[in-house]
Amino acid sequence: MNQTLETRLYEAVSRVRQHWRGTRFLDGLEPGVEGTRALLDVARIYRANRLEIGRMRPLVGRAVAGLFFDPSLRTHTSMEVATGRCGAHFVYLQGGEGTWKMEFDEGVVMNGATAEHVKEAAPVLSSYADILAVRAFPKADNRDETVIRAFARYAGAPLINLESALAHPCQGLADQLTLADLGGNNSFQGKKVCLTWAPHPKPLPQAVPLSVVRAAILGGADLHVACPEGFDLDAEEMERVHGFAADTGAKLTLTRDQASATQGALAVYAKGWAATDRERHGELAAKNAHWTVGDEAMKTATAFLHCLPVRRNVIVNDSVLDGPKSRVIPQAANREPVQAALLLSWLL
């Protein structure tokens, strides 16, 4: 029985490797369409056999280092539990707290506050751990990927982006698993998916909405993105992901009309993000307070999704979140199996 599970797991991992040999998971597009499908198959095997795989400890003797420059509940816990269940050791490191203040610029005379350069930190951590995972989402500049790019450059070990300014690829992978659960037959190809902007007091980066777009395109969805004027998603990133649409049959509709976007959708995925003109974010978010997702918007939709944490009665009303259409808990639960799939695909 265990023999069979081990064999199935190993074969599923082998299929990932047929399509993807990379060691960077930064925006989630790296494994491509086939590699992503194979990863999701590994995730499903893990999810259905979590305790049994935990007893097999397939990654015993391995170590994963997680470096968090920003707060985390789901990402930290799901990454650590996935690592531990696979039998590997997880080291939690808090950037800045309990470690040395890190330098990312080149050629600096380091006589100020920073005590350690990423040029040392990344290879040193790579020497101890078999995989690095890094979370860093700079608040000020929406397009600043300094931290994760520096680790990608200097880390010898495989690297997972646990959320940067422009990408939250593990969330995107989990979202594909969740959408495929909703779609039936492990697929949401051709299904209508709605990503809608929603009000949030803070000018948040586009990491999650862009990852939802990537996830929907990789999975071949009929994606409708709704947002008010002044909140359009990053054009360059949208262009880049659009290249995959031809392979997957995905369709992309951009609209200012939340009602039409949610109409009959398999899933309504809500998320707040910053106004393009960040100075005016507060004003523009207040002006569009009616974009909060309520019962009306969910009337003809099947499921409500959100990456969490979610601000209740700002992003979405209690009635939706506590109602039967909310799938945010199983969606969050899917983080563990997709991250386990990544670890297994690299280390098994």
Place this chain on the structure above:
Amino acid sequence: MNQTLETRLYEAVSRVRQHWRGTRFLDGLEPGVEGTRALLDVARIYRANRLEIGRMRPLVGRAVAGLFFDPSLRTHTSMEVATGRCGAHFVYLQGGEGTWKMEFDEGVVMNGATAEHVKEAAPVLSSYADILAVRAFPKADNRDETVIRAFARYAGAPLINLESALAHPCQGLADQLTLADLGGNNSFQGKKVCLTWAPHPKPLPQAVPLSVVRAAILGGADLHVACPEGFDLDAEEMERVHGFAADTGAKLTLTRDQASATQGALAVYAKGWAATDRERHGELAAKNAHWTVGDEAMKTATAFLHCLPVRRNVIVNDSVLDGPKSRVIPQAANREPVQAALLLSWLL
């Protein structure tokens, strides 16, 4: 040999389950008299075979998440080591630090400082971990159990209270193990136990003293609680625990006289807690500075106990703490086996 230990452990755990099927350990009364006795038997097996059980890894493949809103040395370490020795993975999470600021009120429009509601946090953590353990002791209001009650309501996973305002049930369970070690024949039934108030600069909650009372009553002790005027323990909680006295033959004496309470006691358990009128705590504590436990109070008593951390020469004098009657180190050591017993009883 291992076979035998495994069998003994499994049988002891089965006896717990005969008496207790609950998944909440919040004030320590939940397992009842028989369930508690059975838990203590599991703890004794673990304590006597810690390394061998560690090699068996009975809970391999499982995960425990510990969420700490307040500082901890013993509780964190003993919980994590108990989890690790049983072969499960422990995730340490610091509430507020490194995670999202959490909301506990219902129906709130979350446009302020809190980013995540316990209605999501509790079920999400439950999806990753097989057991949750939460420490939160609000300083302001002595009767406020908001945090642990919210987790109890929304967590799907079994839940351990690692200290709230009104209860520190793992400490209470360890205290029963310690008292039974002192009493002989694994019991302190009918033995005189003294819980005495002692001075402390801060108006501390009653979590520990109430848990000592519960522990003493569950074990059938002749309990003498001594405190100065203005420091009486919570009447409602005292009433509630008193219901168990009939089953265990416990006796409860409340007194203002520390000398009579300590006289011939098997154990003198010292602890500081707040004056009922918190505004006057400093003044009343200073007035009762002579309640510090010294050699005189210990003269006819067998052992000195305290949950730790203890303020030396405020709660108790160095001469007692460094003397032969102090049992505070083995008492603290007993935290690991009783917590392992809880984990094993739920997950083996």
Place this chain on the structure above:
Amino acid sequence: MNQTLETRLYEAVSRVRQHWRGTRFLDGLEPGVEGTRALLDVARIYRANRLEIGRMRPLVGRAVAGLFFDPSLRTHTSMEVATGRCGAHFVYLQGGEGTWKMEFDEGVVMNGATAEHVKEAAPVLSSYADILAVRAFPKADNRDETVIRAFARYAGAPLINLESALAHPCQGLADQLTLADLGGNNSFQGKKVCLTWAPHPKPLPQAVPLSVVRAAILGGADLHVACPEGFDLDAEEMERVHGFAADTGAKLTLTRDQASATQGALAVYAKGWAATDRERHGELAAKNAHWTVGDEAMKTATAFLHCLPVRRNVIVNDSVLDGPKSRVIPQAANREPVQAALLLSWLL
């Protein structure tokens, strides 16, 4: 095959025990010349078979508690990964953050900020963990070893100093491994090693430079220590380590001339430390800014070493650190195997 590795590991560990039965690793001199050699042999076996030993989990069922009063990246990660790979559980504790503020003085009336005395903390942690590891480097007073000495006095469990004011013995052990790698035939006996002071904005303790001296003397090097006037290393500690020179054939030359010290050296080890007159550190460090290690100093030397974190273009120029002579990454990587060797020598 595993049988063979297990046997080799056990025999290597036995050789450590023939020479060293101590349970304190505080300044790194404790195992003596022969014990240190044996420890390095265990480290080499671990390093060459890290994954296979990780799969054997030789220390399953054990626990190590790491208590950090100061920041750490390498030390924390390498200690935790070494522990995890050996199959034991590692508990990370942050002194002051998330734990109780600790008291180290004797006879204190603890009615102030400190809530827990080391007289309780050390034995309690010893009851949960099989090994304690403590990092505490007080900034103010260079000779103050209060914390690690208090743990050494009160901890029942074996104790590793993870850096104090006067010693960083795990770094010293790793440095011996690195120097022996450079020297060939697992030895650097008789080879010229240069330890040079280098500028640093902060008045750092001498923990690392003193540990480099101890390491070089234990390994029998021809050690040249170069520093400007006003930066001489602690005379008492230098005297103490010098006693080992007779056993190992080590030679020690103190000089003000960086050029002669680096000339033809197997390794140039740079490190900043405080001026003896700490008040004048800033002024004296600025005056000696030309001590920054550059290409000229490395011209006839084989390798550049530094314990990390290193301030680029202050301690050493980018051209050296990014050049072919830098061995700082393998040097840092050597932390894991030497620390694993300590754990195995005490617990296998």
